[in-house]
Amino acid sequence: MIRNKYVFTALLLAVILLAGAGFTLLYAHHQGAGEEDATLTVVTSFYPMYIAAENVIGDCPDVTLENLSEPQTGCLHDYQLTTEDMKILSTADVFIINGGGIESFLADVAEQYPDLVIVNACGELELLEDNAHAWMSIDDYMVQVETICAGLSEADPDAAHCELYEQNADEYLEKLEALETEYADVFSDLNGQPVVLFHEAYEYLADDLGLEVVGMMDLDEERQVSAGEVADILSVIEEQQVSVIFAEELYGKDMGDTVEAEADITVIYLDTLTRGDYDPDSYLDAMRENLDLIREAYD
Numbered sequence: 411m412i413r414n415k416y417v418f419t420a421l422l423l424a425v426i427l428l429a430g431a432g433f434t435l436l437y438a439h440h441q442g443a444g445e446e447d448a449t450l451t452v453v454t455s456f457y458p459m460y461i462a463a464e465n466v467i468g469d470c471p472d473v474t475l476e477n478l479s480e481p482q483t484g485c486l487h488d489y490q491l492t493t494e495d496m497k498i499l500s501t502a503d504v505f506i507i508n509g510g511g512i513e514s515f516l517a518d519v520a521e522q523y524p525d526l527v528i529v530n531a532c533g534e535l536e537l538l539e540d541n542a543h544a545w546m547s548i549d550d551y552m553v554q555v556e557t558i559c560a561g562l563s564e565a566d567p568d569a570a571h572c573e574l575y576e577q578n579a580d581e582y583l584e585k586l587e588a589l590e591t592e593y594a595d596v597f598s599d600l601n602g603q604p605v606v607l608f609h610e611a612y613e614y615l616a617d618d619l620g621l622e623v624v625g626m627m628d629l630d631e632e633r634q635v636s637a638g639e640v641a642d643i644l645s646v647i648e649e650q651q652v653s654v655i656f657a658e659e660l661y662g663k664d665m666g667d668t669v670e671a672e673a674d675i676t677v678i679y680l681d682t683l684t685r686g687d688y689d690p691d692s693y694l695d696a697m698r699e700n701l702d703l704i705r706e707a708y709d
Contacts, residue, residue, distance in 0.1 A: 450566050453478055453502040455513050456489075457684050458545040459531060459558075461693045463506050465582040466559045470574045473566070476502075477688075491515050499523055504565045506558055508532055510542025529561030543611035545683060547618045548697065552586050555579055589694055593701045600708055604650045606643065608657035608665060611682045615700065616656070624650040629661045640668060647673050654707045656680050678703045 450473045454460040460477040467473050478495050499505065499519060507513045509532035520528065531554040535544050544550040559579035563572040590597070601620035607613060610628040625646040627639065646652065652675060657666045659679035666677035680703060681696045689695075 449474060450504065450568075450571070451476070451502050452504045452506065452562065453498055455479070455505070455507045457686060458551075458693065459506050459508055459554075460688065461686075461690065462531065462545075462551070462555050462558055462582075463562075464688065465690050466555060466562060466575050466579045468574060468578040470571050470578075472568075473571065489513075489515065491518070496522075499526070502526060504529060504562065506531060506561070508542060508545065508554075510537050510544065512542045527561070527565045529558060529565070531557050533557055538613055538617070541610050541613055543614055543682070545614075545693075546611045547614035548586055548590050549618060550614060551693070552583055555582055555586070585691075585694055589698060592698075593705070596701055596705045600704070603654075603708065604652045606647060606652050606655045608655060608662040608677075609682060611658075612656040612680060615680070615704075619704070624652060627665065629658070629665060633661070635665060640665075640672075643669065644672055647675055654678060654704075656704075658682055676707050678707045680704075 452463060452467065452473060452475045454463050454475070454477050456479045457477065460475070463475055467475055476498055478498060479489065500523070502523075504527045505519065505523075506529045507516060509530035513519075516528075519526070532542060532544050534553055534557050535550055537544060545554060556579065559575050562575050566572060566575075597619055603621050604624045605616055605621040606625040606627075607616065607623055608627050608629050610626065613623060613626070616623050625643055627633075627635065627643060629635070647655075647669070655666065655669065655675060655677045657663070657677050657679055662677075662679070666679070669675060670677055680700045683693060683696050686692045686696060
């Protein structure tokens with residue numbers, strides 16, 4: 411009987427220890443889940459928004475940043491969400507968009523993910539009519555950076571993170587202001603000069619520079635240019651004494667070659683800043699190259 415009593419006691423202790431271990435594992439599991447929930451997942455709609463968010467987030471701990479579309483997608487007009495895109499969005503806490511209608515799929519995203527925080531980077535801007543390529547203006551891009559910073563700070567409950575966002579945004583804004591200062595002579599010398607654009611994105615850049623847009627053809631992969639349109643542009647060039655055209659090489663090269671063959675004009679191929687690597691300074695570098703090309707063209 412005594413031996414049986416000891417055996418029963420030993421078995422009871424073993425059960426209690428195993429149960430305790432189970433509760434410990436269960437607690438650890440919930441703790442781990444809590445740590446995962448503490449990570450803020452930020453997704454951007456396309457390349458220029460990613461670069462802006464990348465500079466605001468910096469190396470902030472427990473914050474992950476992903477880009478919805480690949481860096482070579484370009485502008486998102488008529489972009490169709492992929493299965494992989496929806497998978498990424500399903501894990502997101504914050505979705506940073508350019509706004510202004512560029513993300514035509516936004517309504518579907520908002521309907522499918524009603525709890526997703528959407529930060530509209532153009533929310534504080536007065537856009538040019540039917541044109542949301544605001545990142546092409548350094549001034550407007552700076553407002554977008556500030557809006558992204560404010561949106562992340564509002565969505566993230568971690569006060570330390572918010573301090574980092576503000577610090578990183580301030581540092582990036584200083585770089586952007588320095589870029590404007592570096593090319594102040596370009597901005598002042600070109601005021602009032604006529605220009606023709608072969609992409610609507612350059613309207614913001616022309617506005618920054620004080621150029622007068624006297625003609626525009628928004629060329630893309632689906633745009634078929636008629637002989638009449640070519641004749642009209644050539645007439646504008648002659649009548650307005652236009653010396654420079656801003657074009658995008660991917661879709662504007664054929665038209666640029668045609669116009670250069672018919673008129674005494676320089677066509678420069680500028681970056682729309684919708685593609686590139688993920689280096690934090692890529693916007694600064696690409697915009698600097700654009701401004702260098704413009705300065706050389708008007709010299």
